[in-house]
Amino acid sequence: MRRVLLGGAWAVGGRLLPSALCLLLSASLALTPAQEARAEHLGRNLRCPICTGVPITESTNDISREMLREVREQVAAGRSDRQIYDYFAARYGNFVLLDPPKEGAGMLLWGAPLAALVAGGAVLWGFLGRRRAAVAANPAAVPTPDEPFDTYLAEVQRQTRPKRPQREGDQA
Amino acid sequence: MTELPSPPKPSASASAPLWRRLLPPLLAAALVAVLGIALLNPAHNATDGGPLVGKPAPEFTLTSLDGTRVSLASLRGRPVVLNFWASWCGPCREEAPLFRELSTRQSAGQGLAVIGILFQETNEQNARDFIREYALAYPSLRDPGIQTGINYGVSGIPETFFIDREGVIRHVDRGGLTRERLNVGLKKIGVPEL
Numbered sequence: 001m002r003r004v005l006l007g008g009a010w011a012v013g014g015r016l017l018p019s020a021l022c023l024l025l026s027a028s029l030a031l032t033p034a035q036e037a038r039a040e041h042l043g044r045n046l047r048c049p050i051c052t053g054v055p056i057t058e059s060t061n062d063i064s065r066e067m068l069r070e071v072r073e074q075v076a077a078g079r080s081d082r083q084i085y086d087y088f089a090a091r092y093g094n095f096v097l098l099d100p101p102k103e104g105a106g107m108l109l110w111g112a113p114l115a116a117l118v119a120g121g122a123v124l125w126g127f128l129g130r131r132r133a134a135v136a137a138n139p140a141a142v143p144t145p146d147e148p149f150d151t152y153l154a155e156v157q158r159q160t161r162p163k164r165p166q167r168e169g170d171q172a
Numbered sequence: 173m174t175e176l177p178s179p180p181k182p183s184a185s186a187s188a189p190l191w192r193r194l195l196p197p198l199l200a201a202a203l204v205a206v207l208g209i210a211l212l213n214p215a216h217n218a219t220d221g222g223p224l225v226g227k228p229a230p231e232f233t234l235t236s237l238d239g240t241r242v243s244l245a246s247l248r249g250r251p252v253v254l255n256f257w258a259s260w261c262g263p264c265r266e267e268a269p270l271f272r273e274l275s276t277r278q279s280a281g282q283g284l285a286v287i288g289i290l291f292q293e294t295n296e297q298n299a300r301d302f303i304r305e306y307a308l309a310y311p312s313l314r315d316p317g318i319q320t321g322i323n324y325g326v327s328g329i330p331e332t333f334f335i336d337r338e339g340v341i342r343h344v345d346r347g348g349l350t351r352e353r354l355n356v357g358l359k360k361i362g363v364p365e366l
Binding site for chain 1: 222223224227292317318319321322323324325327328
């Protein structure tokens with residue numbers, strides 16, 4: 001619990017302490033500013049494994065600090081972002097990535113709502129299209145098949161309809 | 173799902189709404205089933221498994237509390253039980269008698285080897301006292317910078333890895349072991365059950 005509270009305080013307190021920590025670490029590792037930024041960026045996407053949804057850059061516990069050191073070492077060794085993420089994911093599972101790659105099962109998760117939206121849109125489009133076609137083909141107050149015939153409704157529709165030449169369908 | 177039945181002809185209207193009426197409850201049932209499976213699965217996998225099962229055990233060479241260097245490579249050909257622990261960890265204390273019992277089963281050559289690795293141990297003397305209290309007859313190694321711990325994806329302790337003779341991790345168990353759970357791991361690396 002204390003750890004979680006600490007994490008919250010860090011998040012609120014800004015980046016002062018993490019950057020102080022980085023300064024402390026950089027003394028031993030000497031990264032270029034670009035590498036420094038990369039390590040910070042990578043660290044922000046790695047979950048502290050014993051906190052609740054806090055990246056290792058915002059957590060004070062030993063394991064987060066050591067994981068960040070590992071990130072910095074790998075950055076210094078010239079490994080790619082992908083290799084570094086894979087390194088941690090191979091050990092802690094995809095759980096450790098706060099923004100997992102959008103592929104495989106992840107792609108399904110991201111894609112499913114979009115697919116559902118497209119499918120729903122298609123259904124709605126088809127439904128409205130058919131309805132419009134039905135109205136255009138037969139503007140008379142002919143009830144749809146699954147709707148019981150309502151003489152009162154038919155009368156109202158007949159009377160409120162704009163005036164047009166009479167057709168046989170109008171005799172409701 | 174995206175398909176709609178053709179514009180309802182008066183004759184077809186009796187059959188088409190039937191499957192259309194069945195579709196929503198079936199979809200809902202499928203979603204509930206998926207949710208149920210997703211909710212039940214993590215509970216099932218909570219203490220064992222993990223991404224390292226079936227992979228070669230990460231190599232390490234560390235120094236034990238009594239100063240001897242131990243490497244995993246030197247244990248190749250023997251089944252290894254690797255336990256991450258610390259003196260401040262309650263469940264480690266509870267499972268310690270099992271490890272005491274397991275450590276008597278060790279034998280040179282092709283036999284079982286038990287290794288402890290200290291995880292964030294704050295006080296080495298406490299660890300020594302722990303070892304003496306439970307008469308643990310196997311080396312416990314210092315892991316400066318939790319390097320080996322991170323390499324094994326350890327986030328909490330106790331965590332126990334069961335490594336077979338070929339150096340492949342066959343089973344991982346998190347949390348204090350019971351005899352049954354220990355035996356599950358032992359069986360997977362071909363060690364007689366306790």
